[in-house]
Amino acid sequence: MIPRYSRPEMVAIWEPQTRFRIWFEIEAHATDKLAELGVVPKEAAATIWAKARDAVFDVARIDEIERVTKHDVIAFLTHLAEIVGPEARFVHQGMTSSDILDTTLSVQLARATDILIADVDALLAAIKRRAFEHKFTPTIGRSHGIHAEPVTFGLKLAQAYAEFSRCRDRLVAARSEIATCAISGAVGTFANIDPQVEAHVAEKMGLAVEPVSTQVIPRDRHAMYFATLGVVASCVERLATEIRHLQRTEVYEAEEFFSPGQKGSSAMPHKRNPVLTENLTGLSRLVRGMVTPALENVALWHERDISHSSVERMIGPDATVTLDFALARLTGVVDKLLVYPQNMRKNLDRLGGLHNSQRVLLALTQAGASREESYSLVQRNAMRTWEHGEDFLTNLKADRDVTAKLSAAELEAMFDEGYHFKHVDTIFARVFGEA
Numbered sequence: 001m002i003p004r005y006s007r008p009e010m011v012a013i014w015e016p017q018t019r020f021r022i023w024f025e026i027e028a029h030a031t032d033k034l035a036e037l038g039v040v041p042k043e044a045a046a047t048i049w050a051k052a053r054d055a056v057f058d059v060a061r062i063d064e065i066e067r068v069t070k071h072d073v074i075a076f077l078t079h080l081a082e083i084v085g086p087e088a089r090f091v092h093q094g095m096t097s098s099d100i101l102d103t104t105l106s107v108q109l110a111r112a113t114d115i116l117i118a119d120v121d122a123l124l125a126a127i128k129r130r131a132f133e134h135k136f137t138p139t140i141g142r143s144h145g146i147h148a149e150p151v152t153f154g155l156k157l158a159q160a161y162a163e164f165s166r167c168r169d170r171l172v173a174a175r176s177e178i179a180t181c182a183i184s185g186a187v188g189t190f191a192n193i194d195p196q197v198e199a200h201v202a203e204k205m206g207l208a209v210e211p212v213s214t215q216v217i218p219r220d221r222h223a224m225y226f227a228t229l230g231v232v233a234s235c236v237e238r239l240a241t242e243i244r245h246l247q248r249t250e251v252y253e254a255e256e257f258f259s260p261g262q263k264g265s266s267a268m269p270h271k272r273n274p275v276l277t278e279n280l281t282g283l284s285r286l287v288r289g290m291v292t293p294a295l296e297n298v299a300l301w302h303e304r305d306i307s308h309s310s311v312e313r314m315i316g317p318d319a320t321v322t323l324d325f326a327l328a329r330l331t332g333v334v335d336k337l338l339v340y341p342q343n344m345r346k347n348l349d350r351l352g353g354l355h356n357s358q359r360v361l362l363a364l365t366q367a368g369a370s371r372e373e374s375y376s377l378v379q380r381n382a383m384r385t386w387e388h389g390e391d392f393l394t395n396l397k398a399d400r401d402v403t404a405k406l407s408a409a410e411l412e413a414m415f416d417e418g419y420h421f422k423h424v425d426t427i428f429a430r431v432f433g434e435a
Contacts, residue, residue, distance in 0.1 A: 001321045005283060010324040013111050014317035020057040022104045023076055026201055027091050028052070030183055033200035034193075040090040047087040055083050073097040094193030098304060099183045102217040105316060106179055107205055109225060112320035113175040116232070119327035120168045124161060126334040128432060131157035135428065136421060139253060139344035140355060145245075149355050150348060150420040153254075153339060158431045160239050165431075167232045174228040177221050181205060182213035187303040215304040219297040222312065226294035229319050233287035236326050240277035240284070243333065247274045253344045257336035276333050283326040290315040352385050353392040359414040360396060360406075367405040377402050 001011060012018060028048050035045035058079060066075035074097075081088035092100075135154035140147050181202035185193045202209045210217050246254040256276050258264075264271030293315060297308035348355070357378050364374035381395040381402070396402050396411050403411075 001317050005325045006321050007324055007328060010112060010115050010321050011317075013108050013115075014321070016059045016062075017057060019104060019108070020059070020062065020076060022107050022205075023073075023100050024052055024055075024057070024080065026100055026103055026183075026205065027077075027080070027095075029201045029204040030095060030193075030197050031091055031093070033197040034090070034093055037194055037196065039194075040093060041087075044087040044090040048084050048091060051084045052080060057083075071097070073100055094185050094191075094197075095183060096186050096215060098213075098216045099185070101309075102213070103181045103183065103201065103205065103207065105312060106181060106207055106217065108316065109320070110175055110179040110206065112316075112324075113171055113178070115324055116229075116320065116327065117168060117171050117175070119324055119331070120164055120171065120232075123327055123331040123334065124164055124168070126331050127157050127161045127164065130334055130337065130339075131161055131428075131432075134339060134341075135424060137339070137341050137344065138348055138417060138421070139341075140348045140350075147347075147351055147355055149358065150417060152421060152424060153341075153344065155424060155427060156242065157334075158428060160242075162431050163235050163238070167235050170228045170231060174225045176208075178225045179207050180210040180217055180221065181207040182210040182215075182217045184210075184213045184215065186215060188212065188214040188216075216300065216308075219294075219300060219308055222308075223294045223298050226291050226315060226319060229323050230288040230291040233284040233323055233326065236323075236330055237281050237284035239330065240280035240333070243277045243337065244274045244281070247277075251343075251347065253340055253347065255338040255340070256333055257338055276329060280326055280330055280333075283322050283329075287319050287323050287326070290319045351392075352390060353415055354382055354385055356392065356415050357382050359419065360402075360411070363410065363414055364402070364405050369405055 001014070028045070031040060031045045031048055034040045035042040057076075061082075062072075062075045062079045065078050066072055069075050069078070077088070077092055080091060084091070131154045133154070134157065135152060137153040138150055139153050139156070141149050141151035181198060182188070183193065183198035183201050184190050184195070190198075199209055201207075212218070243254060243256065245251060247256065255272065256274050258272045263269075264273045264275075293311045297311055300308060361371075361374050361378045364377060365371055369377070377399065378396075381392065381399055384390060384395050385392040393411060393415055396406075397408050406414075
């Protein structure tokens with residue numbers, strides 16, 4: 001995490017003070033249940049809450065202890081004993097470090113996902129607003145980067161809306177997948193701690209019980225979680241790349257907002273570069289780069305090892321913080337995106353009506369020509385139009401083989417732009433609902 005690409009609410013989830021607070025809550029809730037079961041004195045459980053509920057844990061002190069113990073959880077428990085006093089001996093009864101570390105990671109990832117879901121909601125609202133604004137703004141659709149047939153700019157945004165709606169569903173599923181609690185003790189057998197303790201802690205921390213934890217929560221859950229973040233990042237990049245292409249000088253159909261006083265280049269004062277969407281492309285690559293280590297964490301030795309630990313200490317904060325920033329930035333880009341319908345019209349008309357070639361092809365087949373003959377007739381006129389900058393309709397009208405099948409009026413009807421947009425309402429209803 002670096003401040004340049006971080007937002008405070010997400011960063012706070014991963015700060016040491018937050019982590020130690022979650023550690024304490026897990027330990028204290030577990031002790032409460034142990035007291036209820038008669039394993040530890042109820043007075044001790046009450047004292048633990050009374051003395052540490054509002055404590056500000058001394059991060060520097062914990063780090064100092066860890067330099068000696070070489071064990072982070074023991075360092076924390078030692079510091080907690082300094083705060084609580086003798087009753088601290090009843091903390092961590094029958095538990096192992098992974099019970100604390102894995103359950104805490106689940107809490108942090110669940111909280112992080114709540115923020116990410118809210119981010120997507122904000123992005124969806126921005127995309128929807130702009131989609132309806134440009135529902136019938138005509139523009140050329142491109143395949144392979146080459147003019148194909150007309151679409152509307154609203155349809156481009158409707159596609160993005162549907163994509164991020166799926167992303168939201170994936171995040172909800174990923175949150176459910178990752179939000180599990182493991183308080184099962186060494187090698188996950190509950191030999192020294194009752195399963196009721198796990199259930200109690202899970203309820204208090206807003207988690208589900210992990211069915212089989214083997215001392216660690218199975219890492220297939222984490223692999224799925226970070227893979228989901230990778231997919232969301234890819235969707236961010238897809239929309240960012242579209243905007244970057246549309247801002248190219250030769251296209252110039254849309255553009256990132258360029259604020260007063262903003263500079264595009266240290267050398268060329270005229271430059272207005274797509275810096276935000278280029279940045280989003282890079283951030284998306286970073287998030288996806290964290291997926292493979294998460295997948296490789298699945299294969300741990302026997303009931304546990306800690307080869308996953310160093311990975312997750314980095315990718316947990318970095319992936320969620322980076323994606324949070326990226327989603328918020330993309331929302332801002334969409335919200336302020338400058339759209340140029342006049343340039344869309346100019347580009348749409350650039351090839352002299354060639355985007356109607358399929359309509360003419362189909363009309364010729366309806367008029368009795370074979371598909372092969374129809375294709376040949378349309379293509380030879382299209383190539384003449386393409387190579388000499390001529391008008392496609394004019395060339396078709398001058399081709400006797402074409403006019404033998406279709407009249408001038410019938411050809412002109414093939415160039416009605418509205419034909420391409422007759423189902424826009426249907427698509428919008430599918431994406432946004434009938435209303």
